[in-house]
Amino acid sequence: MDLTVPPTGSVAATRSASRAWLPASGLLAGTLVTLVGLTWDVEWHDDVGPDTFFTLPHLFLYTGSAIAGLISLVVVLSTTAAQRAGRPVDEVVGGKAVGVFGRTFAAPVGYLIAGTGGALFLLYGLWDLWWHSLYGFDAVIDSPPHIGLLLSVMVTMVGTVMVFAAARDHRWGVFGTLASIAVLLSFSSVTVLGLSAVDTEISPVTIGMTFLSVLLVVLGRGFFGRPGGALGAAVLLSAWQAFSWWFSPWAAHAYASAVGLPLRDNVDDVASMPSLMPACLIGAALLAELVLWVSGRNGSAPRWAGALSGAVAGFVIAGAQPFQDTWLYDVRLAGAGEILATAGVGAVFGLLGGFLGWRFGGMLRLLAPRRDKETV
Amino acid sequence: MRKFRDGAAALLATIGLLAASAPPASAYEPVNIVHTERVQAGPYGLTVGFSTWPLKAMQSLDFTFIPDGGIADKSGTFATTNPETGRQGRPNPLTRHPRKLDVWGLDIRALDSQGDWKFRFVIDGPAGRGEGELSKLPVLEQPGPPMALSWSISVLPLAGLIGFLVVAWRRTRTRVAG
Numbered sequence: 001m002d003l004t005v006p007p008t009g010s011v012a013a014t015r016s017a018s019r020a021w022l023p024a025s026g027l028l029a030g031t032l033v034t035l036v037g038l039t040w041d042v043e044w045h046d047d048v049g050p051d052t053f054f055t056l057p058h059l060f061l062y063t064g065s066a067i068a069g070l071i072s073l074v075v076v077l078s079t080t081a082a083q084r085a086g087r088p089v090d091e092v093v094g095g096k097a098v099g100v101f102g103r104t105f106a107a108p109v110g111y112l113i114a115g116t117g118g119a120l121f122l123l124y125g126l127w128d129l130w131w132h133s134l135y136g137f138d139a140v141i142d143s144p145p146h147i148g149l150l151l152s153v154m155v156t157m158v159g160t161v162m163v164f165a166a167a168r169d170h171r172w173g174v175f176g177t178l179a180s181i182a183v184l185l186s187f188s189s190v191t192v193l194g195l196s197a198v199d200t201e202i203s204p205v206t207i208g209m210t211f212l213s214v215l216l217v218v219l220g221r222g223f224f225g226r227p228g229g230a231l232g233a234a235v236l237l238s239a240w241q242a243f244s245w246w247f248s249p250w251a252a253h254a255y256a257s258a259v260g261l262p263l264r265d266n267v268d269d270v271a272s273m274p275s276l277m278p279a280c281l282i283g284a285a286l287l288a289e290l291v292l293w294v295s296g297r298n299g300s301a302p303r304w305a306g307a308l309s310g311a312v313a314g315f316v317i318a319g320a321q322p323f324q325d326t327w328l329y330d331v332r333l334a335g336a337g338e339i340l341a342t343a344g345v346g347a348v349f350g351l352l353g354g355f356l357g358w359r360f361g362g363m364l365r366l367l368a369p370r371r372d373k374e375t376v
Numbered sequence: 377m378r379k380f381r382d383g384a385a386a387l388l389a390t391i392g393l394l395a396a397s398a399p400p401a402s403a404y405e406p407v408n409i410v411h412t413e414r415v416q417a418g419p420y421g422l423t424v425g426f427s428t429w430p431l432k433a434m435q436s437l438d439f440t441f442i443p444d445g446g447i448a449d450k451s452g453t454f455a456t457t458n459p460e461t462g463r464q465g466r467p468n469p470l471t472r473h474p475r476k477l478d479v480w481g482l483d484i485r486a487l488d489s490q491g492d493w494k495f496r497f498v499i500d501g502p503a504g505r506g507e508g509e510l511s512k513l514p515v516l517e518q519p520g521p522p523m524a525l526s527w528s529i530s531v532l533p534l535a536g537l538i539g540f541l542v543v544a545w546r547r548t549r550t551r552v553a554g
Contacts, residue, residue: 048474049474049475049483049484052404113540116536117533120533124530124533127529131520134435134519134520135434135435135436135486135519135520136428136435136436136437136484136486137436137484140486144523144526144527144529144530145526145530147527147530147531148529148530148531148532148533151530151531151533151534151537152533154533154534154537155533155536155537158537261404261474261475262474262477264471264472264474265469265471265472266469266471359545359552360541362548362552363544363545363548363552365552366548366551366552
């Protein structure tokens with residue numbers, strides 16, 4: 001992968017910048033379609049059951065990835081054509097163009113990552129098909145090919161965050177970054193279930209979810225560069241959580257009724273995927289914002305502030321999870337010692353998540369053109 | 377323009393045909409039991425059915441649990457003991473099979489490790505409560521590649537993403553103060 005320096009400053013570049021929101025929105029729409037498909041699919045298996053390859057939720061999953069993959073391909077090809085024709089390539093479209101396969105293609109880095117995720121999705125889809133031919137339709141989320149598929153989609157979603165971050169001088173770029181962070185976090189909640197195979201005293205799924213939540217909300221704040229980024233990402237995620245809490249059971253039940261299948265006996269009223277996400281994220285994000293604001297009162301926040309804010313948020317998110325489980329599933333509340341231990345481990349992983357999120361947020365800021373001397 | 381219209385009409389016709397043929401394509405498999413075992417749970421005789429035989433670890437199948445005289449006046453729970461851990465799982469209520477509603481059952485469920493599994497039943501009905509178990513349900517070795525290899529292949533996108541982030545981290549070190 002070679003870094004190439006695109007020509008800058010012309011009418012053509014301005015025009016491409018003014019249209020940059022179009023493929024970016026398409027990419028976000030694609031990832032949202034995938035997220036709808038996954039939320040629906042998980043609920044379908046929980047509340048109704050039978051699986052075939054061609055269920056409607058599966059169609060959403062594949063279509064979303066196809067949309068994201070094709071849009072990335074089109075942008076990469078048009079960027080390559082523009083560069084070959086000597087036309088300027090604007091970095092607002094997905095960030096700096098990098099050379100791929102020697103310099104055969106010029107790919108804006110955000111679209112390169114998103115498109116790579118789309119291509120991997122195809123490969124893991126084939127492997128999943130073979131897996132099902134061997135094991136049947138096992139309908140478990142944490143089989144190796146399923147986790148491979150989910151990780152591929154996450155790569156596409158990371159690319160989408162980068163595409164919007166490259167346009168942070170535009171309002172749509174900032175909103176799109178926070179929205180795509182929320183989409184990535186919602187989707188990742190299922191991937192974390194892969195950790196359930198790890199046998200530990202403290203729930204590895206809770207700790208994994210805590211780490212990811214902290215990383216992504218602190219990343220929002222680091223990218224935003226001023227108070228509000230963590231809160232913005234948390235509010236958007238919580239809005240999705242509330243919507244899918246209503247949507248996923250409704251969609252699963254409506255689809256079951258349309259294809260003439262009954263609901264399972266003993267279906268509960270807990271929506272499966274939204275209940276995996278922390279319900280206290282807005283509060284935790286507010287605390288993280290507060291820590292960062294206090295640390296940075298006299299100028300830019302010091303380098304340890306992201307980690308500290310992450311530790312505080314991690315303590316809250318992990319410590320609140322046993323209460324959330326008791327509230328949702330009517331199970332016995334864990335003892336005080338166990339809750340404190342979970343919160344403590346959550347704080348340690350939150351510390352790491354906050355450190356990484358703060359730094360990644362700073363890296364995201366660099367994707368936007370003409371701001372590369374700025375620090376966060 | 378006309379060409380476009382013709383193309384759109386052809387596309388719509390194709391989608392229509394696909395939609396019309398979708399119901400048979402998405403029809404759900406009937407539950408096909410190829411092997412049964414008998415369990416005595418107190419006063420209740422129970423036939424446990426399997427849609428695949430012999431069983432292999434991680435291979436999904438349909439299970440049916442049919443008490444003599446039907447499920448209408450009975451309820452109960454069912455728990456499995458995994459031979460690998462030796463621990464009995466949480467008892468779950470016996471519920472109707474989603475594709476065969478006149479019997480209890482599990483759809484497309486896999487037993488995830490090889491060895492002799494134990495199925496324990498508690499049934500409540502007109503003759504009171506009865507308990508019983510299928511003490512040795514043999515499950516053969518899993519087919520396919522070893523799990524460590526499968527997981528290694530599956531986490532490659534994550535490894536790639538981490539690799540990319542490490543490179544980006546190093547390249548931006550001087551420009552990000554954080």
